[in-house]
Amino acid sequence: MSDPRNGEDRQAGAGYWVDRKGRMSFLYRTLWVICAVFAAADFFFAHHPMFKIEGFPVFYGLFGFIVTIGLVLGARELRRIVRRDENYYDR
């Protein structure tokens, strides 16, 4: 990518709120806060569990977090085995 276009991009990008420095960290921290609020809310609502395991505090939140990380890390390992060149079948 050529330098002039990068420069042009930065000028054009400066107009966007999310492109400014630190905005991503702000959004990231906000997500943590929202998650904390929803985790806390868990203790103020009556649940209708179908399985015993659902009674675990913040079950759905923890499940979602762990599963997401587990799946993605699992996929990284899978890639080691199944990844081939883009034109693998053409040869």
Added chain:
Amino acid sequence: MIADLPPGLILILGALVAPMIPAGLRRFYILALPALALWQLLALPAGVHGQVEMFGQILIFLRVDPLAEAFGIIFLIAAFIAAIYGWHEEEVLQHAAALIYAGAAIGAVFAGDLVTLFIFWELTAIASVFLIWARRTEPAYWSGMRYLVIQIGSGVILLAGIVLHYHATGSIAFGALGLVSPGTMLIFVAFGIKCAFPLLHNWLQDSYPEATVFGAVVLSAFTTKMAVYALARGFAGTEILIWIGAVMTVFPIFYAVIEDDLRRVLAYSLNIQLGFMVVGVGIGTELALNGAVAHAFTHILYKALLFMSIGAVLYRTGTAKASELGGLWKSMPLTAIFCLIGCASISAVPLFSGFVSKSLILSAAGKGGHLIPWLMLLTASAGVLAYSALKIPFFAFFAHDSGKRPAEAPASMLIAMGLAAVLSVGIGVWPAGLHALLPFPVDYHTYTASHVLTQMQLLLFGALGFAVLMRNRLYPQQLPATNLDSDWLYRRVCPLVLRSIRDIVRQVHGNVLRRARIRLQRFIATVYRHHGPQGALARTWPAGSMVLWVAVLLCITLIFSYVE
């Protein structure tokens, strides 16, 4: 007769006339056909119509009941939305193929017997392959060939199953079959191929991403959901389906995470969503079957919406690869918003359509006490963010800026996406509308405080997991690559085995031939020695020596006769 006209036939016959209509009018004509067919469908009274006697069997072209109607309605809505999306597509072949394909799928759904089902089952395969070939690239051609072989193969297995089933029972009626005989087992496998069961699935991820922009949208709607319908009709409550479906919801996730081509990611994601429906069919209770049908309904809408938005990106930028995209929201904001609505629907955010349908299936699994399948479905519900609902918009429209500034999608595409988005949100906000279309009466409250809270927790923490992975650069970098899947077996292993067999046969054949040739040459040499120009038996003898030899022979004869 007109009153009994099958809605699918309106599309099929209409498509045959389409090429003869002037181009300007044709676009409106193509839009009008699904609308007309929907009108006809809604006017049909429940019951069995359109019976035709053929080969000593009664074929039923129209069996109208709530299950068939629900699938018929969503198929026609999908055909209508796709027709709007394809407004820019000048090529009449693609429109005709799409209409015949949709018509065949609708015909299959209303088929009252297995032979009629078989006819339409094969017609979907033949019509739909043109949507892949229309891309006119070398990979698309070969992918289409593989697609055709597998799809037609499914039909041949279906036919074999029907023959065995008829032989055993004397009936070709298409009702509940169950895994009770070799015939029904073959039928089950045939359905399983089109439903992309694990290890029978790879035709889907192989072919859909090779289709045209318009073609992929059309393909995403019909074949697999027709198979879900067929399973719901023939094998509801078959327990093995719970496990097949549960596996389907989990294992494609890994592939979707590392796949670079976003349309292929969508194909894997489609496979996962089919798993939810298959689990619903496997549980087989009224709640579960309602869930399977509802999920097919919402899924067709949001999956088409996602294929449309990524299709628009492909149309404008010429690529659908995550590694080459990023930052497109700046110049394609509406497409980005529609994509996000599709993502919210697929990940079952409250107030979007997926929440309404997925929760029916999860509740049915919970009420049935199927803990492990339920956990697998929950895994897929949380993982959806990582493999598609956050991944796709993130890499296409946000992430690092690729510097690409394509124009916004054409108006026709935006209208089609808008329509699918409105329906997705509409179902989410007003579930009763969808509930009314389901085959069984619905006694289910979608929006309870606890349900909304737990689902939001699942998704927000899933999103947090995604963010943590991104911040720590743990999410697999999007790289152009071929990821080996089950197609490796028939694209690499089978050819390899066949090639070795060919080599062995060729070598043995060569050896045998060489030896035979040597023996033949020897034989010829021997014959030549005796009978050739200089051979003892071929020499020309002078008349004198002949007379001498005759005299010798006569002498010997004389001696023998005296001795006697």
